[in-house]
């Protein structure tokens with residue numbers, strides 16, 4: 001159980017302070033703990049786990065930022081090894097059905113199946129044209145090849161900054177053709193059918209940018225991540241934190257919630273600890289921030305550093321609405337399946353649809369609505385919440401729409417804000433009933449989160465859900481690095497490698513490599529998850 005900063009002050013001598021208890025923060029803490037280090041993790045939220053936390057209302061429970069994770073059910077996969085390493089093998093996974101994603105464009109559905117062969121076969125059945133079929137084969141090969149090159153791109157984040165600056169481009173040269181181009185540029189060079197491109201890029205919501213804006217390397221990593229299907233943590237996503245915390249505790253480390261860091265302290269040019277929001281100070285010889293690059297450079301460091309100017313092309317990612325739904329029956333009785341549904345307008349034009357939506361969000365069709373069924377994914381859900389089910393529906397949101405309520409308080413934002421929430425809730429329910437009409441009249445509870453919820457609970461200023469945008473500029477930026485201009489201050493998290501539980505967890509390994517001087521990526525792979 002995480003400790004509450006409201007109840008006790010962390011008074012031990014810690015080797016490291018980590019700001020933020022998301023998967024990257026606690027993953028790093030556990031890796032350091034396994035190296036015998038005592039780590040203090042400070043989390044401002046009342047719940048630990050960052051985007052892996054869950055919340056409850058009226059007898060229901062929802063996850064916030066974990067709907068499916070790839071590669072963890074394969075005993076020999078690297079991602080599984082890392083999870084085994086940081087949890088001491090205590091986290092169990094439930095595999096989703098072979099058909100993990102269903103994409104719906106008007107009347108047409110396309111199923112993404114586990115396994116490259118099955119993936120291709122199901123798509124080819126929908127695209128009988130010879131040229132399309134050839135393109136599907138080429139696509140799968142390309143995704144495999146491109147995602148393999150991403151290693152070089154992240155290795156340079158762990159090298160001395162001077163090496164990254166001078167030789168980074170050379171070291172990551174294999175990845176350049178993929179990270180420097182948009183997904184559209186790469187795919188349209190060999191796929192002539194825009195409908196096929198629309199389908200192949202349908203998972204764009206998993207990284208937040210449509211094909212004409214996203215870096216192809218991000219698309220390739222994401223698609224490859226799910227090629228072998230998806231899994232869900234048995235017992236819900238809160239189990240991720242619960243299974244990592246004991247590893248941190250075992251080495252004398254602690255995780256505190258309600259512990260907001262206000263400032264990173266610097267003494268003689270080196271990070272020396274943190275000042276908390278209540279003004280008290282905690283000292284340690286090394287500080288790591290997993291709170292995001294913008295938070296770290298713009299808020300937690302009081303002096304402005306030149307490096308921030310080098311990131312002027314790097315922008316915050318998308319923000320979202322999420323409708324959390326509760327129903328008083330089991331998934332079986334309600335006919336809910338674990339397969340994720342992705343619902344789009346029927347024109348297959350993701351870029352155009354987003355533009356239209358941002359121009360007129362109240363009237364334009366949602367560019368994507370993603371529907372997840374956590375109660376159906378987790379066999380233990382019925383033990384915790386007998387006779388109940390949950391559903392989540394996510395769509396994009398424009399943060400600018402919410403700026404006028406920025407200074408209002410959570411749950412006290414006023415009638416106009418509540419009215420807007422109700423309008424979007426009804427629109428999202430309509431999308432749900434469009435797919436599962438038998439659920440109409442069965443919804444017992446719903447609650448909508450907005451970008452202001454993400455800002456309030458997760459401290460992302462623009463309600464961004466994936467940290468930095470995953471565009472070519474971000475992947476080309478050498479300024480994004482584990483090391484900061486302040487000695488003994490380091491970064492980890494989704495901004496270092498990529499969004500996604502796997503991306504954020506890999507960033508923990510990259511940062512741990514810098515901190516310990518040991519190649520932790522190799523160490524974990526060699527340990528084989530032991």
Ligand SMILES: Cc1cc2nc3c(=O)[nH]c(=O)nc-3n(C[C@H](O)[C@H](O)[C@H](O)COP(=O)(O)OP(=O)(O)OC[C@H]3O[C@@H](n4cnc5c(N)ncnc54)[C@H](O)[C@@H]3O)c2cc1C
Pocket residue numbers: 019020021022023024025042043044045049050051052064065066067068069259260261262290291292295320322394457458459465466492493494495498499500501502504
């Ligand atoms: C709606 C949604 C759905 C998603 N679905 C999936 C999915 O299905 N599969 C998948 O793999 N990924 C998914 N993701 C992405 C994934 O959840 C994130 O990329 C990942 O969890 C980020 O981890 P992190 O450790 O980098 O950051 P975070 O989890 O954001 O952790 C950062 C922590 O720092 C804390 N913090 C910030 N400022 C301070 C401060 N001043 N003091 C103390 N603490 C502070 C925050 O409160 C937060 O807890 C989803 C994300 C969202 C939002």
